[in-house]
Amino acid sequence: MDTFLINTQDKSFDILIVDDDHSVVMALRNVLNDLGRVRFAQNAVQAFEMISDISPDLILLDIDLPDKNGLDICRDLKKEPDTSDIPVLFITSQVGATLEREVFSCGGADYISKPLNPYVVAARVNTHLNYRHLIIELNKMAMRDGLTGVNNRRSLDEKLKIEYKRSFRDKTPLTVAMIDVDEFKKYNDYFGHIEGDECLKRIASTIQLCGRRPADFIARYGGEEFVLILPNTDKNGAYEILTHLLQMIAQLNIEHTPEAKYDHVTVSVGYSTFSPEETTQDDADDKALLSFADKALFQAKQQGRDQICYL
Structure with a gap:
């Protein structure tokens, strides 16, 4: 036997x-x-x-x-x-x-x-x-991003649906943040794609360290964009986590191109929080939460980068 x-x-x-x-x-x-x-x-x-x-x-x-x-x-x-x-x-x-x-x-x-x-x-x-x-x-393997080792877009779509349903069922807040590496095209053009890949790996690892609770989830959304899912986290709690993230990225002190706004690599963050008590079952939509975070990210970019915006 x-x-x-x-x-x-x-x-x-x-x-x-x-x-x-x-x-x-x-x-x-x-x-x-x-x-x-x-x-x-x-x-x-x-x-x-x-x-x-x-x-x-x-x-x-x-x-x-x-x-x-x-x-x-x-x-x-x-x-x-x-x-x-x-x-x-x-x-x-x-x-x-x-x-x-x-x-x-x-x-x-x-x-x-x-x-x-x-x-x-x-x-x-x-x-x-x-x-x-x-x-x-x-x-x-199918759910991992080949470059950074974090979750990929497919994994994100599935996870967001699960966490959204759980949030609605348990009546707990759910925050989604979109994180974009500022002026990354300039970085790639100046330092080359190999250095660009290394930069993304370091950013991804730092986001993982920031979202270190067991339920936290990070995924590469595409290119230089990442998404961080923070279950059971309200607007204020998420702001503290994301503020710490910006500080950790700054501490990496990754040199940026001379043409960039800042001399070191920074990120912009947009986030939104789903509050189940303010939403009916008919209005619940996980994609809308991601869309709000994306719009907040655009606002952070428009306002000068290296900052956090909420929508």
Whole structure:
């Protein structure tokens, strides 16, 4: 069975077993302990609480739970962006074509029949964990900007939608800032594209240091523009963060071209804050928030650069 074991020194997975049969839970624990951290839930309520807390890498789910059908639980998970990509393997004593159709139609990744065969359980769980790991790594590569290493435009679009929905649901403020390197074309023309690339890398790293909270998100919007998403941050809180950013950029002391307004590289910032209590569901629009930040950035440019504007 060792053939199917993941190298846990390199990967650490969270596996959630949802089953009200104690003997099944113990059997699964004995099989899966070498594959990751194994957690348990006996019903749907406990399962959703644990999923919210630990965001498991894989769920083994009994179809027949005391408080909710496992197929319905899977459908609920697949509706939510935060849980839709978690592989769900059903545990069932049922067999037949009807079961297979129901499992896959609700978004299940696979099913394991009772009585459980330890070899089969280890093999299937390991296969789906490895597959998930590879998908995550590929998605990370697809969501990264090749030059600076921060998130790219595609990643930004997805993240903004998620954070906007979360902000509206939790009634917490959401701030979006657009950051532009001032007179960057002049910099590129004078120092060359290699130095220009290095300049962008240093700016991106500095923005990352500024937006260092776990929920903060930075992306390269295009060219010399970056976007910083600050969840649960109001107008005043964002201003403090962005003011600190301008100070950190100044401390880099990157020499600018003699034709530039300032002798060192600066950035202009425009930002806007979404306040859920002032917006109805019909008026909610994540793209509008980004548009307001873009207009504020234009205003900062018009007023002389190296400053912050709010709209």
